[in-house]
Amino acid sequence: MAAPSNNGLLRVGNLTFVPVDPTEFFAEAAPNIETAREYDVGRPTLKTYKNCTPTSVTHWAGFEQAALQWEPTINRTHMPNWSISTYAEDEESMNLQLLDGHRQIFHFCTPFSPPGQDTPEGWVTDYVLANVRSTNTAVRPDTLFFRRTRRPDGTHSKRSLFMIELKRPAIFDEVPSDDPLHLSYYGRSATPGAFIAPEVRTRVRSVVEQAFVYLRDLGLTYGAISTYRTTFFLRRSPGNHLQISDPVFSATEGTTKPTWRRALGYALDLALSEYPFPDPDPAPAPVPAPVPDAPIPATGQGTGGPSSHDSHPSHAGPHTRSQARQGRSMGTREGLQDGEAADEADDEGYRSPELKELPASAVVVDRDALIGMGAFGPCCRGIFFGEPAALKRCDLWKTPDGARQLTAEIDAYENLEELWDVAVVRFLGGGICCGLGVVATEEARPGRLPVDHFSQFAPEDLELVRAALEKIHAKGYIHGDVDPRNIVFAYDPARGRRALFIDLSCARAAQEEERVEEMEMLDV
Known part of the structure; x- marks a missing residue:
């Protein structure tokens, strides 16, 4: 199956594998990637929504020590080649540069790296994709690790394992390097009496909550926020509590601090040991996190248990047409957290339209029941306020002008109410649920x-x-x-x-x- 070459390379199909000493590999600093100045100093996108906050955000204490002690679980003498360039001009090209590096590390954690292996369940292959654009979920993390099983009957299944959301370096420029990120999330500093500037806190909250929404929607326990130079690892536990590790730097080498490679390998190993993720669990819907004046939750190891997902909620009575007509709120801009400036905008001048905030319990999605792809996301069967529905959802962070498109669609359905079930499908409602845009309609058959x-x-x-x-x-x-x-x-x-x-x-x-x-x- 594998064809060795004279220089020690292995070729499996169209894949090239290079010789490796795992001990040296995981002790080395990650390769340096030069970036364009515009990429380094570019303003990060800031989009914030209500009802997408973790129940609590605390310190993942012990991550560093555990990562240092970790050893690869798979014995490899070769790994996929990293045909690295030395330059990235934007997030997309950086993602593509990192793809081979992610594959290398994943190769030491899973027995099912490409081309995969035959198992009693079928042919199993673990993949890494960059710039994800098509899954049965609305969210689009920058890097997704997932498992694909081709069953003996010819059917397929996919399961997400781990995700990474890549950000520009400027996102953390004003976060003190010695401060754990969970303190910045609450506007606090490790220095007694010091506070983080409101605009920095807003930026950190936006990034953390986006990653949290992705973890929850994918049903994941583990993930990461990364600029590549700096990476924070995430662990979500029952009840939608979130823990954040100390920063891991790509330039780190040696054995006194975990290298980027070792830390990512350890996190991927944790994710694989959780497979299959128990999903859903009866965790309560998240509530707003404490504002800066509130006490910081105690740090600690936390439970680090299985994935939690807001499914099978209790529904407070039937959904009515009058509720559907409230698909938009007519008040001031929604989605601001306490202490944030109402005129905060990203580099495109983004303003969140006045969309109704839907409770987390209102929307239950069956991601395995895909109906089709809409203009800005997948449409799946599910439940909307206790009623069977076709649910189209939109990743508002990644869809250009997504919130305005969502608003326009809700407006159109409401203005054409007399044509429901006559010329257009019956509209059940819409808005923002847990950071994702939602349009719910009846499924016509x-x-x-x-x-x-x-x-x-x-x-x-x-x-x-x-x-x-x-x-x-x-x-x-x-x-x-x-x-x-x-x-x-x-x-x-x-x-x-x-x-x-x-x-x-x-x-x-x-x-x-x-x-x-x-x-x-x-x-x-």
């Missing part, structure tokens, strides 16, 4: 047709689509993205078969000329 073009529709179905679009146009709107994937079919004995439009993120009021042009798209 039989649903989509397996076609790519309107010419493949039966003539009678195409007429149903025309009739639905005419009703939308009669309200002065265009759909904005007329495509077979945005049309589902519903049937009941009383009303028969009808076409319904979904995904109204591009819908808007329009002039007669635009409505005529859109209708012509159905001419085949």
Whole structure:
């Protein structure tokens, strides 16, 4: 299977493996990667939302010592080659530079590194992906470690194992290097009587809460926030408590402090030992963390137990249409934490639209029941305020203009209420839940047709689509993205078969000329 070469390299398929001494490898500093000045000093994105805060944020004491004592669990003489460049100009290119390095370390932690192994459950392969864009979850961490199993019956399953969220170095520039990050999260300093500047605290909270949302939505216990030069490892425990390690530096070498390689290897080993993650558990929904004047939670090892996920909540009564109409809040900007400036914006001038904050218990997603992909994220079956729903969710941190798209879609559904279950699917509600955008609708059945073009529709179905679009146009709107994937079919004995439009993120009021042009798209 493996073909050795004269220089000691091993080739497995299209993969190249280089000789390695694990003892030396894990004692060495990580390779240096030069970065563009704009990348180093660039302003970090700041987006904050309510209801995505951990129950508590404390110190992961003992991480350093445990990482120092860790030894690889897999005996390897070769590892994947790291074809490293010495320069990265942005986060995306840095992620790609690090991908081979992440694969090297993962190779020492899992027996299922590519090409994988045959097991009684099927062919199992553990992968690392950078700049993740397609999973059954709405969140998009910069690096995702996951397991793929190809079962004997030909079906597949995927399970997330560990995630890393990469940030620009400037994100931690004003965080004192001797301060544990959990203190900065609460606006405190290790120096008695000192406090962290409000803008620094805001920045730290934004980053920590984004990573926490990713851990929770992926059902993970372990992850990391990293600039590559500095990495903080995360552990989420039942009840959605979060612990943060002391910083680990890529330039560290030797055996008195854990190197970046050793620390990541130890964290990955912990993540693999937790597999499969118990998910969900009956942990309560998170509550807002203490404000700066509140006492800091005691540091300590914590429980470090299994993953917790906000599923199977208790529902306070049925969801009504009046609740759906409250999909937006009409007050001031939502999502600010105490002590944050209301005019805080990122480098793109971001402002959070006034979206309703949904309680964590309102949305339960079955990520294995994927219906399809919407304009800004996957659509899965689930529960919305106790009612079966098709749930489209959006990673507001990673989707360009995602909050505005979400607001536009909610507005369109509300303005077209008379057409619910007539020309568009019935809208159940929407807003922000645990930092993720949510649009909930009823799932129409039989649903989509397996076609790519309107010419493949039966003539009678195409007429149903025309009739639905005419009703939308009669309200002065265009759909904005007329495509077979945005049309589902519903049937009941009383009303028969009808076409319904979904995904109204591009819908808007329009002039007669635009409505005529859109209708012509159905001419085949």
